Amino acid sequence: MTSNHMHDHGGDVNHVGADAMTGIRDWNTESIRRDFPILKREVNGTRLVYLDNAATSQKPVQVIAELTRYYRDYNANIHRGVHTLSQEATAAYEGVREKIARFIGAKRPEEIIFTRNTTEAINLVAHTWARANLQAGDEILISELEHHSNIVPWQMLRDERGIVLKYIPMLQDGTLDMAVARTLIGPKTKLLSITQMSNALGTIIPVRELADLAHAQGAIVLVDGAQGVPHLATDVTAIGADFLAFSAHKMLGPTGIGVLWGRYALLEAMPPFMGGGDMILSVTMEQSTWNDVPHKFEAGTPNIADTIAFGTAIDYLSALGMDAVHQHESDLLGYALDRMVDVPGITIYGPEDRSIRGGVLSFSLDGIHPHDIGQVLDSHGVAIRAGHHCAQPVMACLEIPATARASFYIYNTREEVDVLVDATREVVRFFGGVHA
Amino acid sequence: MPDAALEDLYREILLDHYRNPRHHGHLDAANHKADGANPLCGDQITIEATVNADGRIEDIAFSGAGCSISQASSSMMTVYVAGHTTAEALRAVETFQQMMLTGEAPSTAEQDLGDIEALAGVAKFPVRVKCASLAWKTLQQALQSQTAAAVTTDERSE
Incomplete structure (x- = not known):
């Protein structure tokens, strides 16, 4: 970055980011969430709970603004112009x-x-x-x-x-x-x-x-x-x-x-x-x-x-620090594992040792296909992935067709995990009594 | 409680067929057979049918695994086509596919699909249309196979 205007992030956008960018001791999920406008969205009449981060993450306003700024202020081809x-x-x-x-x-x-x-x-x-x-x-x-x-x-x-x-x-x-x-x-x-x-x-x-x-x-x-x-x-x-x-x-x-x-x-x-x-x-x-x-x-x-x-x-x-990012996700995963394990009929996949787990919770429910889990969770605003996750050999090894997968990132909260757990219990109630 | 759209997708009749599937299993004397799969979902189904010399489906069975929509659709399909001629069954496949496109139950009495019309709500959920259609496309494959021997058709292009 050589020109001054590229550093002109336009007031609010930069300020909110700077607020969030303070590192591990000051980790503030609420402050981070303010940088992600999509998290205010409602889906099916309820607040979006985005837990499909392993598929793609959401984007903060700073990133969205930089895209616009390039096209608005200095769009040109690179490596060729003298202008x-x-x-x-x-x-x-x-x-x-x-x-x-x-x-x-x-x-x-x-x-x-x-x-x-x-x-x-x-x-x-x-x-x-x-x-x-x-x-x-x-x-x-x-x-x-x-x-x-x-x-x-x-x-x-x-x-x-x-x-x-x-x-x-x-x-x-x-x-x-x-x-x-x-x-x-x-x-x-x-x-x-x-x-x-x-x-x-x-x-x-x-x-x-x-x-x-x-x-x-x-x-x-x-x-x-x-x-x-x-x-x-x-x-x-x-x-x-x-x-x-x-x-x-x-x-x-x-x-x-x-x-x-x-x-x-x-x-x-x-x-x-x-x-x-x-x-x-x-x-x-x-x-x-x-x-x-x-x-x-x-x-x-x-x-x-x-x-x-x-x-x-x-x-x-x-600015957040990747160690802090991992710590936040580990905390959420631990909380989610502790709560999800009590859902009737649940099987949770992945290592027992939480120190070798990233923020991914892959699970199935007895007699309920992951697509049906994903559909009912969506009706509660909860976005997860259901399927083989482009890893069919993993599914073959576990002898299952698919799993439901919740995956966390910097903006997710324990309250959102609570919504996931309640909605998953709702799935079990909804399809209750199904043959395995 | 799940919202109205979800209730519309998972109608009670559909959940009943999912919980208590009809014609589930295998036939001893099937002369038509096809396999179908939605590799992305992990849904897979086998349909076996016994068709007599008059072209009437005397018996039919399905097996395999999949989501509630695919399993219920399979069960309801077998109930509908059992006792019908293959020509009638193939017309029902067309009618069903039309219903998946429009989300509307068939308008004429001769196209009446009965309980199966409860699946019309699936059209509002495009990713689930494949699940509902799998049994019907596989039935089509099974019935159109000219040989008496079992035919395997993997619908991987779906």
């Missing part, structure tokens, strides 16, 4: 790279590559690094807890290249079988691609322990941070990642923007992803030469507005 607006937009866009680098402990901003979302970030690695480095017979190791976006790209690569795809099994409590993991990681393992936190069950994965085992065999480690980065303090060095993928929209930012972080040396050696403008140094009729990292991976005009607004989301979370 003032282009320079302002370029500075703002590149400034976000620096913010994100600091947020995840990356050594340099060039290691931040903007993608559409986590899925595209993982596919980028599959298309460039993996195609350049893997051969038939090489092994990719993932787990049964993965989201489909960290399964399907590797299945496609396996079918194309004859690579062997192996899965670390999950146990019934939603943790990984670490004993089997140790036997699966061997000299043929070239890539470990693992989630930081299960989206379906909330299990926090011992990524560092797995990464150390993989690195000892010379493998590369990709961490799917779609659920982890929005909810847990994440330092790429501390977790032992070589690549980290995550999305803005699950962490207060807009949809349509995601990140692939990679170690610079890896990125430098990788071939480009898509071809086009901005990713080249020079183009002749015969050939082209590639631009430097990260631009080599960002062909075409990028998602400038959403990237800049993502920067504001990072500011918001940074």
Whole structure:
């Protein structure tokens, strides 16, 4: 950010945010809630209780305002214009790279590559690094807890290249079988691609322990941070990642923007992803030469507005502090687990050990399909997810078709958990006497 | 209490079929069979039917698992089509699908679906239309299979 007007957040918007941005000792959920106008909405005649944060988070006024400000005040294409607006937009866009680098402990901003979302970030690695480095017979190791976006790209690569795809099994409590993991990681393992936190069950994965085992065999480690980065303090060095993928929209930012972080040396050696403008140094009729990292991976005009607004989301979370974010969610989850366990016929999935659970509560009710749970909860204004959560292997392992999932974020309250619990009891009453 | 729209979706007759499904199970001598699934919901159903030489559905059964809407719709469908000809049953499928599009019960007496019209309220909940329609689309597959042997059709494109 170089120009003054970009810091002019327009009075109220900035003030409310500053109020909330005071860190762990002063955590004030009510103050945070004032930054999220959507939470005042009514749904089906009752106050919205938004508990579908693992699908996407809501956006604070600061992020919404930054989107508008870009289009209103300095909309221009980046990296090409000599004019003032282009320079302002370029500075703002590149400034976000620096913010994100600091947020995840990356050594340099060039290691931040903007993608559409986590899925595209993982596919980028599959298309460039993996195609350049893997051969038939090489092994990719993932787990049964993965989201489909960290399964399907590797299945496609396996079918194309004859690579062997192996899965670390999950146990019934939603943790990984670490004993089997140790036997699966061997000299043929070239890539470990693992989630930081299960989206379906909330299990926090011992990524560092797995990464150390993989690195000892010379493998590369990709961490799917779609659920982890929005909810847990994440330092790429501390977790032992070589690549980290995550999305803005699950962490207060807009949809349509995601990140692939990679170690610079890896990125430098990788071939480009898509071809086009901005990713080249020079183009002749015969050939082209590639631009430097990260631009080599960002062909075409990028998602400038959403990237800049993502920067504001990072500011918001940074001011709260990610340890405080996690503590708030842990508190809510603990309260929710203590109350939900008494609902008749409930089964709660995921680890018993609450210290390895993120703010996700996945459950089912005897004889009541999760879709029916979701429908009745919606009539009480409670938004949850019902389904397989794009993690069908998890459902298969638990031998269930689907679960209902409540997931928490910074603006959720114990009062909202109370609404969830009461509404869930209402579901049981409504469908009571149903055959199992 | 749930609001009026919810009451409209989960009509008492529908909950009754969900709690006490009719024609649930398998047939010994089925000559028509199809599987259907809504992979996104995890709903899955198998329909078996015995159709006689005159093209009349002598017996029908459904099995599988799913939400209340899909299970109730399956149960009500089997009650309706048992004893009808396959041509009549296929016309009922068309009528049912029309009802899911419009949210209106059929207007003519010959299209009368009886209790099944309680499912018209589902049209107001677009994500649940798939649940209600699964049994009917699978019935269509089962009846249109020309072979006497069991046919498996996975409606994954749904």
